[in-house]
Amino acid sequence: MEENGKVLEMRNICKSFPGVKALQNVSLTVYEGRVHALVGENGAGKSTLMKILSGVYEVDAGEIVFKGKSLKHQDIKEIMDLGIAMIHQELSPLENMTIAENLFLGKEPSLKIGCFVDFKAMHKNARRMLEDMGLSYDPARKMRSLSIADMQLIEITKAIHRGASLIIMDEPTSAITSNEIKTLFEHIRKLKEQGTAIVYISHKFDEIFEIADDVTVLRDGQYICSGEIKDYTEADLIARMVGRKIDNYYPKEQAKIGETVLKVKNLNRNGAFRDISFEVKKGEIVGIFGLVGAGRTEVLRAIFGLDEFDSGEIELCGQKIKKLTTDYMIRQGVAMVSEDRRTYGIIPRRSVEENITLTFLKKFMNGVFTSRKKENAVVKEMIQELLIKTPDEDALIQNLSGGNQQKVVLAKWLLGDLKVLMLDEPTRGIDVGAKSEIYRIISQLAGKGVSVIMVSSELPEILGMSDRIIVMHEKTIVGELNVTTATQEGIMTMATGGRYYG
Amino acid sequence: MDKHRKLSFSEFYVKYGTLFIFIVIFVIAAILNNRFLTVNNITNILRQNTVYAILAFGATFVIILGHINVSYGTVAALAGCVAAMVARNTGSMTLAVLAAVAVGLTAGVINGFFVTKFQVPAFIVTLAMQSMAQGFVFLFTNAKPITGLPDTFKIAGQGTIGFIPVPVIIMILFFGFSWVLLNKTKYGRYVYAVGGNINAAQVSGIRTKNIVRLAFIFDGILTGIAGVILMSRINSGYPSAGEGYEFDAITAVVVGGTSLSGGIGTMTGTFVGALIVGIINNILNLMNVNTYWQYAVRGFIILIAVVADILSKGINKRNN
Numbered sequence: 001m002e003e004n005g006k007v008l009e010m011r012n013i014c015k016s017f018p019g020v021k022a023l024q025n026v027s028l029t030v031y032e033g034r035v036h037a038l039v040g041e042n043g044a045g046k047s048t049l050m051k052i053l054s055g056v057y058e059v060d061a062g063e064i065v066f067k068g069k070s071l072k073h074q075d076i077k078e079i080m081d082l083g084i085a086m087i088h089q090e091l092s093p094l095e096n097m098t099i100a101e102n103l104f105l106g107k108e109p110s111l112k113i114g115c116f117v118d119f120k121a122m123h124k125n126a127r128r129m130l131e132d133m134g135l136s137y138d139p140a141r142k143m144r145s146l147s148i149a150d151m152q153l154i155e156i157t158k159a160i161h162r163g164a165s166l167i168i169m170d171e172p173t174s175a176i177t178s179n180e181i182k183t184l185f186e187h188i189r190k191l192k193e194q195g196t197a198i199v200y201i202s203h204k205f206d207e208i209f210e211i212a213d214d215v216t217v218l219r220d221g222q223y224i225c226s227g228e229i230k231d232y233t234e235a236d237l238i239a240r241m242v243g244r245k246i247d248n249y250y251p252k253e254q255a256k257i258g259e260t261v262l263k264v265k266n267l268n269r270n271g272a273f274r275d276i277s278f279e280v281k282k283g284e285i286v287g288i289f290g291l292v293g294a295g296r297t298e299v300l301r302a303i304f305g306l307d308e309f310d311s312g313e314i315e316l317c318g319q320k321i322k323k324l325t326t327d328y329m330i331r332q333g334v335a336m337v338s339e340d341r342r343t344y345g346i347i348p349r350r351s352v353e354e355n356i357t358l359t360f361l362k363k364f365m366n367g368v369f370t371s372r373k374k375e376n377a378v379v380k381e382m383i384q385e386l387l388i389k390t391p392d393e394d395a396l397i398q399n400l401s402g403g404n405q406q407k408v409v410l411a412k413w414l415l416g417d418l419k420v421l422m423l424d425e426p427t428r429g430i431d432v433g434a435k436s437e438i439y440r441i442i443s444q445l446a447g448k449g450v451s452v453i454m455v456s457s458e459l460p461e462i463l464g465m466s467d468r469i470i471v472m473h474e475k476t477i478v479g480e481l482n483v484t485t486a487t488q489e490g491i492m493t494m495a496t497g498g499r500y501y502g
Numbered sequence: 503m504d505k506h507r508k509l510s511f512s513e514f515y516v517k518y519g520t521l522f523i524f525i526v527i528f529v530i531a532a533i534l535n536n537r538f539l540t541v542n543n544i545t546n547i548l549r550q551n552t553v554y555a556i557l558a559f560g561a562t563f564v565i566i567l568g569h570i571n572v573s574y575g576t577v578a579a580l581a582g583c584v585a586a587m588v589a590r591n592t593g594s595m596t597l598a599v600l601a602a603v604a605v606g607l608t609a610g611v612i613n614g615f616f617v618t619k620f621q622v623p624a625f626i627v628t629l630a631m632q633s634m635a636q637g638f639v640f641l642f643t644n645a646k647p648i649t650g651l652p653d654t655f656k657i658a659g660q661g662t663i664g665f666i667p668v669p670v671i672i673m674i675l676f677f678g679f680s681w682v683l684l685n686k687t688k689y690g691r692y693v694y695a696v697g698g699n700i701n702a703a704q705v706s707g708i709r710t711k712n713i714v715r716l717a718f719i720f721d722g723i724l725t726g727i728a729g730v731i732l733m734s735r736i737n738s739g740y741p742s743a744g745e746g747y748e749f750d751a752i753t754a755v756v757v758g759g760t761s762l763s764g765g766i767g768t769m770t771g772t773f774v775g776a777l778i779v780g781i782i783n784n785i786l787n788l789m790n791v792n793t794y795w796q797y798a799v800r801g802f803i804i805l806i807a808v809v810a811d812i813l814s815k816g817i818n819k820r821n822n
């Protein structure tokens with residue numbers, strides 16, 4: 001690595017939260033025009049390091065030098081003005097704002113008379129920015145109406161166009177799929193040519209090896225190693241991240257597949273999906289693959305009673321469901337884990353324990369009273385079994401790293417007697433080790449006779465875990481494949497509207 | 503990992519802030535006026551406290567759920583006057599209390615219905631309720647006090663058992679009940695969940711609308727009880743007696759650490775909050791502060807409490 005062209009140097013950064021040493025003597029050096037990948041397990045401290053840099057947290061000890069200037073006590077706005085932009089892992093766009101307002105937040109073009117916003121210019125520029133990213137939204141649309149993938153794309157657009165000299169991307173691709181990732185990478189390459197430095201956090205190795213120049217590995221808040229990416233193999237990185245070897249990445253066992261449990265017949269919802277029919281058998285894992293906007297999430301939501309549908313029917317164990325509501329489905333043993341953890345997954349300001357026991361609280365009662373003792377025992381076990389990284393079971397869930405929050409959400413459903421488990425992007429933002437854990441849990445559940453429906457944008461995961469694969473394209477099912485004959489290329493062809501018979 | 507973790511400032515504030523403020527205010531009050539620390543005065547504070555403390559217990563549920571109720575004063579007055587009328591006509595205190603509870607419950611059902619069914623903001627629904635109850639209570643009493651009540655009517659507000667005022671005992675019973683309901687039952691847990699993130703609560707199988715409705719109903723029942731005590735204290739049905747009670751009730755809850763944005767709050771906090779409000783009202787009276795100034799001071803206090811809540815969240819975010 002050349003010594004000059006250093007944009008950022010973070011030295012011996014330490015940061016503690018009550019009960020957690022999130023970072024201990026971590027260092028990071030980022031160069032002009034290079035993409036620096038920051039990798040590590042969930043809770044390793046990646047987001048914390050970047051939040052310190054962007055002024056969200058104050059550092060306990062250590063030194064930050066940005067473009068030769070030492071940073072101390074700057075707030076978020078000042079850091080932004082210095083030329084550091086960040087795409088946050090947990091998106092928090094202001095939902096009542098329009099896309100244009102969000103894109104220009106804090107940098108609104110103003111009219112000649114001082115404080116008035118020039119909305120016309122704003123919308124024009126916003127449209128240009130969006131088109132540049134290959135997006136065709138109306139800039140006047142409210143953020144609220146966008147899907148989580150769309151929001152992520154907007155956040156990326158915003159960060160890229162801020163003219164920053166350092167852009168931090170904290171899991172920017174967790175919600176979007178291949179085409180958008182391609183566009184993002186094209187932009188990253190352009191930015192590199194202009195000399196912009198990028199810190200890229202991701203749990204997806206294919207992306208890291210495609211786009212990164214340098215890499216730094218963190219484990220449990222400690223600096224492990226750093227260097228040029230070409231000196232590492234994927235196995236090297238994984239071994240350094242987890243400190244052990246993972247041998248069986250997809251621990252899928254062939255479960256005994258029984259009779260049909262869930263049957264969906266000709267389900268339609270105007271604008272969301274059409275003509276959806278499929279069935280899932282006992283002990284079977286059915287993968288649903290499709291690009292963003294293919295209608296996968298909407299189908300799951302309808303089955304779970306979160307959205308109404310216009311026509312069609314749903315049968316559970318041979319019984320037609322007449323009045324479909326979410327709590328009815330849950331009582332029948334149907335569960336759904338949403339892709340949108342913040343909105344549908346966690347109660348942020350309550351403890352890990354309360355989040356886990358929420359749904360099946362009735363199992364932890366002494367008469368009419370809840371029993372902390374009973375809860376405690378089971379929750380402690382869960383935390384150990386799923387390797388959830390938390391100071392203790394009373395910690396607020398909002399203070400856990402993203403991946404660990406996801407494990408808590410999964411843990412909640414493991415307490416019940418499930419018939420059907422619907423997972424929407426179950427390993428979003430989850431590290432390799434934990435992913436493998438989650439696959440093991442899914443596989444075990446199937447072994448116990450649970451029917452699993454898994455929506456995913458990650459082909460290897462779909463191929464590694466499913467018994468059967470359903471492919472969706474433009475709001476409808478375009479085909480069903482047997483996992484033994486399906487190939488990545490084949491699935492992709494179908495998902496993009498091509499013909500393929502597997 | 504480290505089990506005996508140190509409390510950060512913000513955690514300390516969230517946990518013990520209200521208690522700390524209580525002690526400070528108590529000490530200041532004792533220094534400011536030598537009549538403050540007499541048994542007589544302390545009993546007096548407790549007795550005067552009861553009405554809005556009971557209202558505040560119900561309000562705690564409503565506010566943790568992220569809603570609000572501004573109709574306490576007039577609904578309590580309506581319930582109290584109905585109770586007075588029933589007591590006068592039947593001579594039965596049991597029937598009087600039941601009638602008051604029925605009035606409060608009805609108001610609660612209506613509030614809960616409009617908030618959940620049509621998603622009308624609770625502020626608007628209960629503001630309308632405030633006005634409706636106001637109208638009804640004046641129509642029903644012809645704007646005249648209801649007097650000539652049986653002696654039993656006085657007990658709830660003025661009686662004592664030993665040296666403890668009956669209303670204080672009633673308040674403590676309801677505090678105990680509310681505390682258990684919030685901390686030890688499924689319902690209480692669901693209240694926190696729905697207030698903390700209604701979407702996540704829904705997909706966890708909680709019938710969120712029922713939780714909200716029940717909170718308004720419980721809140722309404724407590725309002726009915728508070729109405730009886732209110733009228734019993736003056737031994738008559740006085741149509742405008744409840745004026746301003748919503749303000750003290752909500753102040754008690756907020757000073758007690760419950761966040762107006764929902765999801766956060768404790769019953770003990772509310773209890774201490776009510777004591778704080780009681781002491782402040784009491785000391786202002788003891789010092790002969792002009793009533794209009796008292797309004798101004800109380801307005802200022804609620805503002806400070808809300809700012810403290812927002813600041814403590816900010817501290818949380820930046821972590822010290």
Ligand SMILES: Nc1ncnc2c1ncn2[C@@H]1O[C@H](COP(=O)(O)OP(=O)(O)OP(=O)(O)O)[C@@H](O)[C@H]1O
Nearest residue numbers: 017022042043044045046047048399400401402403
């Ligand atoms: N505000 C906070 N309060 C308390 N603990 C926190 C807070 N933020 C993070 N932590 C803890 O610090 C550690 C590092 O978290 P961080 O979010 O940086 O992990 P990460 O590497 O980004 O993980 P992931 O891949 O899951 O996003 C975790 O143990 C987490 O629980």
Ligand SMILES: [Mg+2]
Nearest residue numbers: 046047089402
């Ligand atoms: Mg992170």
